[in-house]
Amino acid sequence: MTTANNDIPILTVSATTERLADVRDFVRARLVGLGFTEIEEQGIVLAVDEACSNLIRHAFQNDASKTFTVAVTATDADVRVEIRDMSPAFDPCCAGLPDMAAYFRDRRAGGLGILIMTRVMDDIDYHPSGNGTPFNTLVLTKHRSAR
Amino acid sequence: MTKDFALTTTSHPGDVCVISLAGYLDAHTASRLEEAMQTAISGGCRKVIVDFAELEYISSAGLGVFMVFIESVRSDGGDIKLAAMKAKVFTVFDLLGFPVLFEIYPTVPEALEAFGPAA
Numbered sequence: 001m002t003t004a005n006n007d008i009p010i011l012t013v014s015a016t017t018e019r020l021a022d023v024r025d026f027v028r029a030r031l032v033g034l035g036f037t038e039i040e041e042q043g044i045v046l047a048v049d050e051a052c053s054n055l056i057r058h059a060f061q062n063d064a065s066k067t068f069t070v071a072v073t074a075t076d077a078d079v080r081v082e083i084r085d086m087s088p089a090f091d092p093c094c095a096g097l098p099d100m101a102a103y104f105r106d107r108r109a110g111g112l113g114i115l116i117m118t119r120v121m122d123d124i125d126y127h128p129s130g131n132g133t134p135f136n137t138l139v140l141t142k143h144r145s146a147r
Numbered sequence: 148m149t150k151d152f153a154l155t156t157t158s159h160p161g162d163v164c165v166i167s168l169a170g171y172l173d174a175h176t177a178s179r180l181e182e183a184m185q186t187a188i189s190g191g192c193r194k195v196i197v198d199f200a201e202l203e204y205i206s207s208a209g210l211g212v213f214m215v216f217i218e219s220v221r222s223d224g225g226d227i228k229l230a231a232m233k234a235k236v237f238t239v240f241d242l243l244g245f246p247v248l249f250e251i252y253p254t255v256p257e258a259l260e261a262f263g264p265a266a
Contacts, residue, residue, distance in 0.1 A: 017175035021150030024171075024204075042204070042235050049206050053174040104248045109214035112207040112243060119242055 011070045013052070015060035023052050023070055027081060030072040034079060035144065043120035044142050048081050050113035051092070051138055059087035074144075078122070081140040089128035089136050092117065152176035154183050162225070163262060164192035165255060169201035172209035180212045188216060193225030196258045200231040205239050213249065226250070230258040 011026040013019045027048050031041045048070065060066045068085035092114045100115075102108075117124055123141040127133070152170040159165060164187040172180060187195060197213075217227055230252040232240070240246060252258040 017173070018150075020173050020175055021171065039235060039238055042238070046206060046239065049173060053206065053208065057174065100244045100247075104244070107214060107218040109211045110207075112210060116207055116239075116242065 008071050008073055012067050013070060014064045015056045015066040015068065016062055016064040017053065017056055020049055020052060020056075024049055026070060027072055030074070031079065034074055036079075036142075040142070044079065044081070044140070047117045047120045047140050048083070050116050051083055051140065054090075054092070054113050055083065055085055055087065059085065059090055076144065078141050078143045083138045083140075084135045086129065086135050091126045091128065092124065092138065150175070152179065154180060156183055156187055158192070159259070161194065161262070162192055163194040163196065163259065164190075165196045165198055165259075167198040167201065169203075171204040172202060173204065173206045174208040177206075177208040177212055180209065181215065184212060184216050188220060193220060193223050194262045195220060195225065195227045196255060196262075197227065197229050198231055198255050199229060199233070199236055200255075202233070202236055205236050207243075210240065210243065210245060213245075217248065226262070228252060228258040228261060230255045 009030070011023065013023055024045050027045050028041060031044060036044070052070070055068060056062060066087070068083060071082045073080050073082070095114050097115050097118065098108070098111055117140065121140045122143045125139040125141070127137040129136050150171055152172060154169070155167045157165050157167070166183055166187065168180065184195070213227055220227055228250045231254055232251065237251065240249070240251065250261065252261060
């Protein structure tokens with residue numbers, strides 16, 4: 001784990017599913033004391049797990065020589081998890097979400113990660129690389145305003 | 148470290164298998180559950196009970212394993228019944244509506260009973 005200039009801890013992760021546990025531990029540790037319930041904490045951790053799983057398996061093809069970073073910042077208003085990578089850009093916000101009735105009827109499997117992210121987080125923003133920025137950034141936000 | 152995952156499969160009379168899960172089921176560990184399910188079903192088990200009592204975490208990769216097998220098991224007259232989930236695990240199933248497709252029981256004995264007297 002490294003620290004940015006503003007002292008925000010940043011976890012650098014090799015692109016292998018074996019590291020998902022490290023990501024979960026890192027995120028969960030940063031949610032302690034923020035007032036979320038256990039279920040809410042798990043939802044945030046799950047959303048990050050799903051985002052990183054997609055990145056590792058689909059963007060990086062489980063290539064452990066590649067890396068991405070995860071950082072968590074909290075304000076009075078919200079918690080933001082930023083995932084940065086240099087893979088080919090893929091905007092999850094543009095991905096079609098499955099119709100679960102059709103999903104179950106057709107006995108499909110897979111493709112639920114983005115739906116989970118949308119159901120447990122309040123906002124999902126994606127900023128692809130370009131315009132002088134070498135990395136893609138996915139920002140998952142959970143509001144704290146209700147507590 | 149929240150990455151440990153373990154499973155055991157036990158056979159019961161009436162082509163019933165109970166697959167007991169423990170730890171963390173994610174995109175890294177889901178392949179082990181898929182292998183265990185495949186082994187059980189290939190071995191003749193048509194009535195599968197998954198015991199979640201010791202499972203602490205599940206992601207969509209874990210949910211996907213049950214979708215892979217449900218059609219073939221039911222087409223053979225069997226089923227996959229889920230049992231003994233902690234609330235935090237049930238929440239993930241419920242988030243996506245999985246209780247519509249899968250029967251979820253409070254305990255393994257209740258899931259066994261649901262398979263009928265042959266089980």
